[in-house]
Amino acid sequence: MLSIGLIREGKIPADNRVALTPAQCKWLHKNFTDIKVIAQYSDNRCFTDKEYAMAGVEVKEDISECDVLMGIKEVPKEQLIPGKTYLFFSHTKKEQEHNQQLFRAIIQKKITLVDYECLTHEDGQRILGFGFFAGIVGAHNGMMAYGKRTGQYHLNRVYQQKDYRNLIHTYFGLKLPKLKIAVTGSGRVAHGVLEIMNLMGIHEVEPFEYLHRQFDYPVYVDLKGRDLYARIEDGTYNRDDFHDHPEQYKCSFAPFAKQTDILMNGVYWDKDIPPLFTKEEFQSDSFNIKTIADITNDAHGSVVVNIGDSTIEEPVYGVDRNTLQKTKPYQQNSVDIMAVGNLPNELPRDASRYFGEQLIKFVLEDLVKGGSPVIERATMVKRGELTESYAYLKDYAGI
Structure with a gap:
């Protein structure tokens, strides 16, 4: 069983898009017995907590039990849960200065980071994006x-x-x-x-x-x-x-x-x-x-x-x-x-539906299986260690 937590966006101003819509979560629960989605309480999402609950998604504050945590924008470093696997747009692959401390916190907290931006097909074509x-x-x-x-x-x-x-x-x-x-x-x-x-x-x-x-x-x-x-x-x-x-x-x-x-x-x-x-x-x-x-x-x-x-x-x-x-x-x-x-x-609801469709089509099954070349190419940090493809970030990461 893979438990996925939809985290509340912590970056200010808050983003109101979501990685998976309530309807998509309901479809996943119906078609994949080995996936469970939990949503963290949020006042800012374009889909309300009530909409998730009506779709059969458990909504609560503590999502630390989840294996994989999905957001959209960068997660504030103080909100990172040590040892977890995160998927979000980290905006760090170009060594963006404003996210350097976030990247260093990801390494210090032994987190695995799979960056949406780095999820690509074999020919380099990006899979996900808004x-x-x-x-x-x-x-x-x-x-x-x-x-x-x-x-x-x-x-x-x-x-x-x-x-x-x-x-x-x-x-x-x-x-x-x-x-x-x-x-x-x-x-x-x-x-x-x-x-x-x-x-x-x-x-x-x-x-x-x-x-x-x-x-x-x-x-x-x-x-x-x-x-x-x-x-x-x-x-x-x-x-x-x-x-x-x-x-x-x-x-x-x-x-x-x-x-x-x-x-x-x-x-x-x-x-x-x-x-x-x-x-x-x-x-x-x-x-x-x-x-x-x-x-x-x-x-x-x-x-x-x-x-x-x-x-x-x-x-x-x-x-x-x-x-x-x-x-x-x-x-x-x-x-x-x-x-x-x-x-x-x-246009957050339309954009979220489109994003979630691509996520389900090309990524989620690989996550359930525990990995794939697609996931590996997008894994910038694995349990606190830079992966080989992102070794060029060593100075940026403070290693």
Whole structure:
């Protein structure tokens, strides 16, 4: 019997998504006699304690009896239970400074950490993630921000809608001005952005057309890796080589920055990958972008003028073109930045259902069996010891 505890989110502000919905827990109990799910009391979940109880899930405060503890965001280090197996997004694989103490506590408390972000198929494709709904909400917020800046149309907030289906209905009759939108990336985030582009009736055009034509209606271009990066030496692009040697590549986004009104950024970024544009290019008179929805949201990352998180309550801030300082949004000499770190929280029930489906389909059975190559690849720490794949984190872990 594998007992799974759904922990209460401890990070502030609290995340309201869940790893498994009440309906999914009920299905697990019915179809797997060797799985039991227990939910810790929580006032913040998008599904209430009552909904879990009605689905046959035991709800209580003490879940220390559980073998596996599942959350969403980072667990505060003082709330970690020694010796347990945890699954959550730790945001430590890139040696993120703000989570270093958490990572060291995981090691000190002899915990096993399986990071959702590191659960991949054999070819490296990620199994789990909220990226699609981050793309949905991020694209909506980017369009909303441009509408507020120009006054040419109006969009309400996503969280004011009951669910994704209701959000779609708000686009009926929406009339957009002629504008150009650049969408970057090829993963789940980009797929979510493209969903909104199509629902809003925005037409896709090829990169050459985008750069060399003007249109009487709104258009977008979908820029993937080979459209954005080229080897410095010979101008070619190979995906595997790019991820292995990003420092040998340059970014080719500059011509698009001159033709774009809104940038929807969903591109993967790591510290050695060149940014989409430099600060000098941002300050140039030819930089045309007015609104940036940085859905990838790496501070000073692929969008160098992302100077930190915004919030669901206040999702947009400005960056002054001259001083590069933070301003209020929608100012004359600023560019608006949407950089929310928990975008799927605006559609938490839909996002949680999607996440739980992938978890059940690709991960839970392996957990019940006691492991698999998929689980091994995602296990950063095993009973307080760094695993071989994550030995590069030795200094970060203080070992």
